[in-house]
Amino acid sequence: MQTSVPLQPVPERSAPSLSREEVRQFHHLGYLGPYTAMGVEDMAAIRDRIEREVLPTTGWNTRNPLQSRHLDQRLVHDLIASPEILGRLRRLIGDDIVVWASYFFTKEPGGKEIPWHQDANFWPIEPPLNISIWMAVDDVTTENSCVQIVPGSHRRVIRHLPAREGMAFREEADPAEVDTDAALDMELSPGQFFIFNERLLHHSNTNTSDRRRMGLSARYTVPFVNILDQDGPPLFPGHACVLVSGSDRFTLNRMAEPPSA
Numbered sequence: 010m011q012t013s014v015p016l017q018p019v020p021e022r023s024a025p026s027l028s029r030e031e032v033r034q035f036h037h038l039g040y041l042g043p044y045t046a047m048g049v050e051d052m053a054a055i056r057d058r059i060e061r062e063v064l065p066t067t068g069w070n071t072r073n074p075l076q077s078r079h080l081d082q083r084l085v086h087d088l089i090a091s092p093e094i095l096g097r098l099r100r101l102i103g104d105d106i107v108v109w110a111s112y113f114f115t116k117e118p119g120g121k122e123i124p125w126h127q128d129a130n131f132w133p134i135e136p137p138l139n140i141s142i143w144m145a146v147d148d149v150t151t152e153n154s155c156v157q158i159v160p161g162s163h164r165r166v167i168r169h170l171p172a173r174e175g176m177a178f179r180e181e182a183d184p185a186e187v188d189t190d191a192a193l194d195m196e197l198s199p200g201q202f203f204i205f206n207e208r209l210l211h212h213s214n215t216n217t218s219d220r221r222r223m224g225l226s227a228r229y230t231v232p233f234v235n236i237l238d239q240d241g242p243p244l245f246p247g248h249a250c251v252l253v254s255g256s257d258r259f260t261l262n263r264m265a266e267p268p269s270a
């Protein structure tokens with residue numbers, strides 16, 4: 010159910026945090042991790058439920074079952090609001106945390122290359138302050154097209170051009186500006202995740218393996234960030250944000266309660 014009234018504070022749970030060194034690394038390199046949100050066996054059970062209960066059903070975006078399923082599926086909400094994630098994010102952006110989007114990035118065998126890009130290029134958020142997590146649902150390796158990143162690339166805004174033929178996105182970072190020699194493969198076991206900011210260059214190859222590669226990304230910000238067009242692309246009509254930690258004293262964005270358990 011959507012609401013425009015301020016939401017109740019979400020009680021904080023005990024959670025892992027980040028050291029001062031890790032916080033510095035995040036600002037220096039633009040990413041952190043991998044970290045473990047849950048073990049491989051627990052994630053296998055969740056993956057089974059994602060396949061049976063989430064992906065075959067329709068969420069708030071009736072045209073795309075991969076988008077923002079934390080709005081209608083408690084299972085997905087609890088994954089992206091886990092203490093292992095929020096405990097770390099609180100050290101980076103404080104106690105008041107809003108999730109404004111999530112997405113199942115699924116690449117079947119043969120799935121297209123996602124070109125090098127900085128997310129901020131595509132997003133209607135102001136100021137452009139965001140932290141993302143990307144959590145492996147499947148076993149994610151170089152072979153089945155793990156996400157690649159360029160550490161430190163967040164410190165410069167890179168111009169984006171119309172994407173070359175065969176890419177999964179419409180635009181890509183100017184290839185002349187991407188130092189692919191510095192790229193790091195983010196190989197993850199199911200249930201592991203990494204954290205990155207809104208300008209870190211990232212990419213994934215065509216999936217040339219015979220294994221699916223599914224990950225869940227989620228986008229976190231603070232309540233003073235305004236989502237400028239909640240009803241338009243890359244969001245959808247009726248979209249809402251969810252408070253996952255602390256309180257919202259700004260009430261700038263359309264908000265929803267978490268789905269019931």
Ligand SMILES: O=C(O)CCC(=O)C(=O)O
Pocket residue numbers: 114123128141143155156211212213224226
């Ligand atoms: O899943 C991928 O390959 C790319 C993910 C991505 O672009 C993102 O999470 O922002």
